[in-house]
Amino acid sequence: MTSSVSTPASDKLGRDVFIVAGVVVLGAIMSILDVTVVGVAQNTFAQEFNSSPASVAWSMTGYTLALAAVIPVASWAASRFGTRNVYLASLVLFLIGSALCAMAWSIGSLVAFRVIQGLGGGLLMPIGMMIMTRAAGPARVGSVMAVLGIPMLLGPIAGPILGGWLIEIASWHWVFLINIPIGVVAIVYAWFALPTDKAEKAPAIDGIGLLLLSPGLALFLFGVSSSADEGTFGAPKVYIPMIIGALLIIGFVYHALRTKTPLLDLRLFKNRTLMVSVITMVTFMIAFFGSSLLYPQYFIGVRGETTLIAGLLLAPQGLGAMLTMPIAGRMTDKMGPGKFVLGGLVLLVIGVGAFVFLGPDTSYLYLCGALFVQGLGMGMTMMPIMSAALATLKPEQVNDGSTLVNVVQQTASSIGSAVITVVYTGLLSAGAGLAIASNVAPDKIPPGIPQTVLDAGFDDAASAFAKTFIVSLVLVALTIIPAFFLPRKKIALAEGSDAAPVMVH
Template sequence: MTDQAAAPPGKLDAAVLKIAGVVVLGAIMSILDITVVSVALPTFQSEFGATYAQVAWTMTGYTLALATVIPLSGWAADRFGTKRLYMLALLLFTAGSVLCATAGSIEQLVAYRVLQGLGGGMLMPIGMTIMTRAAGPERIGRLMAVLGVPMLLGPIGGPILGGWLIEAASWHWVFLINLPIGVIGLIYAQLALPKDEPHKSEAFDFVGMLMLSPGLALFLYGVSSLPEEGTITATKVWTTMLIGTVLVVAFVIYSFKPKHPLLDLRLLKNRNLSVASISLFVFVIAFMGAGLLFPSYFLQVRGESTLDAGLLMAPQGIGAVLTMPIAGMLADKIPVGRTVPFAMTLIAVGFFGFTQVGTDTSYLFLCGSLFVMGLGMGGTMMPIMTSALRTLQPLEVARGSTLVNILQQIGGSIGTAIMSVILTSRLNGSPEVPGAVNPQTGETFTEADIAIANNHGANIPAPPEIIERGLQFAADSFSTTFWVGFALVLATFIPIAFLPRKRRATPPGAPGEPAVEAPILMH
């Protein structure tokens, strides 16, 4: 056994980098899966003869599974050990991927995506726990930067890889691509991760689980049903959201009673963790929700192929790759409250470009906007997560990672639902074309429906002026939706204004603060 704390501050030795490599593989798998599937939704529609609302459940089912299993991650990491739990998550995710490729109906695909989500939900919180314990609080910013660059292969490569696989092979390979990565990840994890030394088991909070996991799942189910129903007054939306909210609120009230609750909200007494968590939550609502619409604009309004839409998204990832290593090094030296506002300004400037989209907006302008946004992303997400986790004691890291991941997941789901509802309601306002009926749904096509469908070779007969009006209406709908996203981005400046702007000298082992150079033993 070697003492990793003996490494010079800010330096990452080979042993830590070897462990980081395991987490990188798992992160790439989970991120690739989200971005690859997002460009495959139109293919699922035609392949299974399903509506968009039905195929959207391939994303929603995955999200609900994540929400159910994430709260268990902190307790399970302490009880069973991070190595075997991480390998179990990899195994579930890989098995779910292979099963997805065998699906013969949209219902089967959604069911297998749920299995995938059970594994994917544990990958990120357990991975963050592993790397935070390995690096120690003084090196977490540098490690986040090292991990962040390859993790961006998901957002950059996902749409490109998904588009290429669908065009060159078939949709099945969107999921089969995870098989070789998963096998390599399992072997690598067995060899590289230190032997588990689980803590003596604390009592499992069954009461908390019966409130929190179903509560999160029901709330997110209601939120995710918004695009399909089109209004929050729909029974399926408001009833599930209300029951879910009641269960989550009941858990919050209850969670301060047991000594070891399922989700330790007492950690939020740590000001750095609470401010960083709120900042991350608002940021994810703003960016993740609108971020899924960027490729949709290229696909629907501009008529690009899935491969070309993926390539057009690449500048965003390239920008983030350039700034993330710098931001990681700065996070270990300069309080994030001084750097994150500048990065958020870049995101706002880049995002503003998409509020101006039309039917023929310059690709140079849009790719430039994505690049500027990427530069800001590289200096935002990882530094905020660093601020959230670095002040936790080693034994608090698993629970802190779980808390941060739950807030991210809820924020992403809310953001996606908000943007989808606004875009869908706008598109539904397009004038109907008399006599043009959708054979799948029996509904009358709108001008926007015909224009978007013809962009992808559907060849629905219509006069050129109808198609032109439909495309313009669709572009205006995207523009309006991006204005809402832009407003949410501006709202993010409020919580980040409270991020720490000064480095505080604290005594070793102070409550809620890291012990200076606390030794972390690794094999």
């Protein structure tokens, strides 16, 4: 039996909160790892299904679009069916999608099954954030976000390592089958650990809002992600869906501000702390998550490392984040996020700035040191921003706030990835592309190319990476502007949020 007792919030997270956190972290690990693990398997899929890189890329694009389409309904679904039921259903759907992906017989079937997987995975993070915020209470939301941030930061690092290892020792099927045991444990764990919550009243879904926002996000992100293939934002395949998607999103904003029960309550932006936090999050996600794509590409394309080694070289970044994230989470609850976010951004400027001087043979000690500094900055930046966004919300606003944060996060990270990819590919010369191909796909380059030509190509490729990192550096530095307005003292909780619920099982 599960009951909820309100007690004054203490600074430390109790055993009950950590039990709930374990469920949420398991779900987040599956959802986030699946993006990066499948990214590693793109070449394998192309060979296995005899498909072009553009067709195979839909195995990632389809998943991302499904995430974008389903996230907006998270708040309504949680209110209508309860967070526990929605979370369990999402786990089951993600598990079914994973099993189907492992049985795919063509690239078309794989993409279709990835969409099913994405529909489940898209709800895991926003619903998980709702569950965690309610379990710990707004007074400890910083500590909660620090726990939830571990899979969010380590996923991009562990994914290439795990994906490369599974493909090397087994087959591509295990990229998806690995989710089965984790998912079964998560479902059983969630069944017993999550508290039962029921909506006091079941709101009707905002049908107009759903028809505007979900397709709008999906179309906009489809256009954004297509820019990576086209190498420009000027191609019709890119700007037409982006414009249509943007118009639908604008239509949703107009509708949401005029209806009583919108799919997503945009009136939350009247909360100054949430508004500043969201603006800071947008600039941060565009800046950092775009540049994060470049590190493994450099290690593999220019330095000739395997996917596994490239993932291991990124480990210092995760280590740095693990050191600062728990401390920043606890201290944010006591002192507010402003000081930590500003300090973290300074570290990120130093860490990203080091890659501006990248060469074809730059010392790994230098690069790993820079990645470690970046990790320290990441741990002090991303989760305090998210905790600031949620800490001032009233209990009845948590669902909408969590959904809003996840919509913004997904959109901004996709934009950042597209912008950096377009900049990077635009800077690549033919010689640089040839040199990178000699490491990535040596069987596809003409024989007899002089080593001097390849060496010059590697110089050009390293220069393209370095110049792209200048763009990333500028974007990270610009994030300091909105971060300057984040609260620099303990955030005052919303009325009715001064008690943290303790879940008794």
